[in-house]
Amino acid sequence: MRALRWHGKHDIRCDTVPDPAIEHGRDAIVKVTSCAICGSDLHLYDGLMPTMERGDILGHEFMGEVVEVGGENRALKVGDRVVVPFTIICGECDQCRRGNFSVCERTNRNKDKADKVFGHATAGLFGYSHLTGGYAGGQAEYVRVPFADATHVRIPDGLTDEQVLFLGDIFPTGWQAAAQCEIEPTDTVAIWGAGPVGQMSARSAMLLGAKQVIVIDHVPERLAMARESGAITIDFDNESVLDRLKELTGGKGPEKCIDAVGMEAHVTRSFDSVYDRVKQAVMLETDRPHVLREMIYVCRPAGTLSIPGVYGGLLDKIPFGAAMNKGLTFRMGQTHVNRWTDDLLRRIQEGQIDPSFVITHTVALEDGPGMYKTFRDKQDGCIKVVLKP
Template structure:
């Protein structure tokens, strides 16, 4: 089969690789009908996440048709159309029983390695480094789905791939980020980063009843999409963020803040950006935490900071004094996708939201390597890429 494979920094290739097969009775094999390039994939493309090996199949945002089912899998049958969560969960361990699917205790095949990196292992992830299990990803014609009787969401007739594909990652990620904010009717929610996750965080915050949502970015197409979704926008290349936030909140700051950027933040108006890049170059830190710093300083006392943006290692110069003395709450984590998908599918069916709004580019799998660069460089108005194997 064909698949997009990692061969080093900025080197993604459309290769021919062996077809996957059933390895466990709970498995299923999926014929992929749609997959997407996620912002998290760019961390691998840019070589800032450790644990990748030559030939690893990329991609954790995919859906398709079940073509084979393991003997112990009673939840799926051949012909079912499903969206697969990017987090692999067994459904049986203590964390899964609590609904904490992204920290499943069983699904990471490289648990000892992850224990060393994170203190305790997280769940396995598709197409996302050997720290998270080294599972082949879904930017391919076929994919093996382990624990396929837990997690995959059956899709009813009448909904297109484009409407439901993002239930596997960015829609529930944006939703969980907003839910973590405990939004109240008078709240101002500020979202740093108007990429795909940020776009869903904006719309989720409004669906959850925020009075005002503010989006911070510098890419015109992203800011326009955020405004179309109901956000007030700040172009951080053109306006001082903290001063503008003060103006929009009567000097008090937003009650809730969401970091939808993560480890590769830019800050063209700040010395932070230059210093962080220098520290990365000499390995004094691995991630650029400008957004974290800015959120801590901007947030109203007793507010909440929600961090769906991916971080992979170490950061420096975090204003812990401000975080502690202002009484801020910090909530983070990979998304517990199955916790949210039934409700979000209902909202799509009810017409509350059509997630396809975020798609700007659609192409064949063979065009994937070039579109990684287009997406990373934000060229051609690219916000979200969908691939059709």
């Protein structure tokens, strides 16, 4: 089969590799009909995530048709159409029973390695380094899905791939980001980053009843897409984020702040962003947390910071004293995908939202390596790429 593989920083290739096979009774083999490049895949492209190995198959946002099932898998049958969440879950451990699926206790097959780095291992993830299990990803023609009897979302007839593909990651990620804010009807929600997760966060905040939603970015196409949803936008290249947020909130600051950027904040005009780039270049810091600092500063006292943006390692100069004294609540983590998918699938079916609005590019799998650069550099109006194996 053909698959996109990581061969090093900025080196993604479409290679021919062996077809996957059933390895455990709970497995399934899925023929991929659609997959996507996610913003967190760019951390791999840019060489920012440790424990990647040459030849690793990428991709954690995919869906398709079940073509083979293991002998112990009673939940799926050949011909089922499924979206596969990026978090691999057993459905049986203590964390899964609590709905904390992204920290499943059983699916990270490199648990010992992850325990040393994080204190406790998180769930296994598709196509996302050997700290998260080293599982082959879904930017391929076929994928072995471990624990497939739990790790799936069955898709009913009548919905296109484009409508449901993002149930595997960015839609529940944006939804969880907003849900963690516990939005009240009087709340202003400010969202840093108008990429795919930021767009889903904005629409989710509106569906959950926010008074106003403000989206902060500098890419014209992203800001235009956010405005189409009804959000107010701030272009940080041409406006002061702090001044505009004060103006829009009567000087009080937003009650709820969402960091949909994470470890690669691309701000060039502030001292702290220059500081981060220097420290990152000499390997004294792994992440660039400009957005996190700014959120702590502008958030209204007793407010909430929700962080779906991925961070990978060590941060510096975080104003934790301000966060403590303002009484801010931090909520963060990888997405508990299966906690949200039943409700979100219903909302798609009822026409409350069509997540396909975010797609700007659809290409063949073989064109994927070039699209990584297009997506990373925000060229050609690129906001979200769908690949068709």
